[in-house]
Amino acid sequence: MKKRSLFLGGILSALGIGGLGYFITNTFMYLPKKDYKLVRSRETDAQRIIQEEYDALPKEEVNIASPYGYHLNAIFVTPHPHNKYMIFAHGVTENKLNSIKYMNLFIKKGFNAIIYDHRRHGNSGGKTTSYGYYEKYDLKAVVDELIRRAGDDVFFGLHGESMGAAVVLLYGGSVEDRADFYIADCPYSNFGEQLSYRMGVELGMPARFLLPLVNRTLKFREGYSLKDLSPSSVIQNIQKPVLFIHSLEDDYILPRMTEELFNKKQGPKMMHLDFRGTHAQSYNEDPEKYDSVIQRFLEEVEASQKG
Template sequence: MAWLWMSVGTAAAALLAVSYYFSERVLRIRTNKGEAVLASELGQGRLTREAVEALPKEELAIASPFGYSLYAWFLPSAAGETARTVVFVHGVTSSLHGMLKYAEPFRRRGFNALLYDHRRHGRSGGDFTSYGYYEKRDLAAVVDYAFERGGPSAVVGVFGESMGAATALQYAAEDDRPAFVVADCPYSDFREQLAHRLKVEYGLPPFPLLPLTSLWCKLRAGFRIGDASPMRGIAAVRAPILFVHGEADDYVPPAMSAALHARAAAPKALYLAPGAAHAQSWAQDRDAYERELDAFLRANGLLD
């Protein structure tokens, strides 16, 4: 009987160790420096160095409610002075540089662009990545800045990609001020996303690893995996939402955007980009992407 208890104890210890390792990978996921993200964007032809160097950027440090600074760029509209601003929220492992390609179409359409690095990303502070749970409060601070800078006539929209899109939706469920949200390839629920990746990458079921990993996240960082859930609050979002997702996305399934779109109560549109992989809808067909964007903005009175 003693050997049985020893075996059980060994298995339990191993499971705890493995789940702690996964919590470390979740909370401290590898991130890329802004220079590396920019180099990738340049290498893939999404930006040119001349255009980036010519940007009239203003570098900012916006205070997070958690006590660190959020590194940001403010880019004025190319069409002249305006109180209309779009806040851009990048994906996990990336930086504000990854959102520059999306900022330019808005600047041409008469919006300022405000881009920033997530907590623990780029040049911003912070200890853990929480997949929108804490990031939504950082986003709120950035949106506050945009409204303060724009004054009484300020109009502020939010554009997010991947984790940034999930963050934007979680934030918008708690704040009615944004004029619109563009959510490009969001996950609908972080637990479901991790379960999907466990199956794809390791061939593992979610139980018992995910509950134990979630417990470690709670003990170490104060949130459970299931707390990061755009689906939970999507019906409360009042801002018009444009959902974008690549039909060939095998990282975050496009069914997640379809499910969010189906449950959303706000004015909404869904663009499934043919043949596009994860976060590649704009790169796959820029003209089609901008047509969908124009139609959405016009439908909601934000573009002449």
């Protein structure tokens, strides 16, 4: 009887631990998204979207096939006749409307643009948020569509914010270093560390010891691991120029993560941490400075190509 009780106790304990793993992975894979209308209203009220100006831009809505069986809703914005493009990757819970402020900045610099919704966000399909694992291949599908339309000689850069920044770096470091340059605004370097940090802040508990459990559950459920979501493991493979942007006041994703990525990146790179504001607010707090940093980076990219 005692052995049976121990056996049952072991099963119940395992079920409890397994349930905790499912709960944690469910929490971040199905993180509640911001309402589309809410994002539009927020950006319009802040005058980061001027509806009349946006409506006047020549554009085409395109549904791009993801390699995973759903569509990615994208908008190709083409006010310029030449072959220069930017592709923008938004953060988790956001949608492509949040990318319009960055798009406007680059349109003024002579770039055409592509804004799109990540899987499970906005008007795109997809069941879960994978924090870069599937999203990096979705980004390749967007790049492939750009090349199909504009040709192999297209000059393009990638800009990502928060999770979108991690997606951009994971794409460049583990799928293909195809872009001419990358801009990573407040990325996480290691998703496991970021998850542990946020759980510690929000739950008030040391959460690092839970990472092996989360990793096993994630591998069992989705087929990938926490390391697969960590740009720090692949950043050394990106040979093209990378601009890293982060605010020292960011207490959601700590700026030391950007410093880690910067230090591991080989070849041309630039980093600016002297922005104001909380997470993903560098542009919102000081758009003129953001513009200036981007301009200096683009000038270095251009100079390196001529050299």
